[in-house]
Amino acid sequence: DVKVTQSSRYLVKRTGEKVFLECVQDMDHENMFWYRQDPGLGLRLIYFSYDVKMKEKGDIPEGYSVSREKKERFSLILESASTNQTSMYLCASSLPAGSASSYEQYFGPGTRLTVT
């Protein structure tokens, strides 16, 4: 079974702090994603990566950056956390487009981040 893990389930940070959210997958997937989940808004894509050191902006990249130095690991960085970044953050991974079952994304358990 695919396993996607995230470094923390709950995180509390102060405004202005630099925050790192880590995600690791064990199935050698090329694609990795970071979403934020907010009530009434569903999941919105922040960034995704289709290969090591490759990244593309999603729908809401402002205030975030990402890093992918190894295939299995995808980090989301909040350079200067703000209260409007309080949210649930979900990581996901998938096979590249065109692969069998590439449509399915496998999700981590989520990190609930509170910025005070």
Add this chain to the structure above:
Amino acid sequence: AQTVTQSQPEMSVQEAETVTLSCTYDTSESNYYLFWYKQPPSRQMILVIRQEAYKQQNATENRFSVNFQKAAKSFSLKISDSQLGDTAMYFCAFMKAGDYKLSFGAGTTVTVRA
């Protein structure tokens, strides 16, 4: 950008009964996939069922089935013989064929009552 709309924020159903969740979407694409994902309380989101737009036959996975109406851009999920373990938030999602990005609806929270 694709828009996915789930108009029912919450639904409640008695155990063993049937519940139907609605989803509509807006796209100019002719080839795409539609999905229902399930997010149980405090647990990871998992794929429940998918539908390819070029297939006329509605997808079925055990007690879960969809009603795909391409012309109406409608994609509803029916959960039959509801079980307590079906309690979760359900998300409808869209993906263009050949792409890898998902567009999600706002979600519907389903509560199954004993």
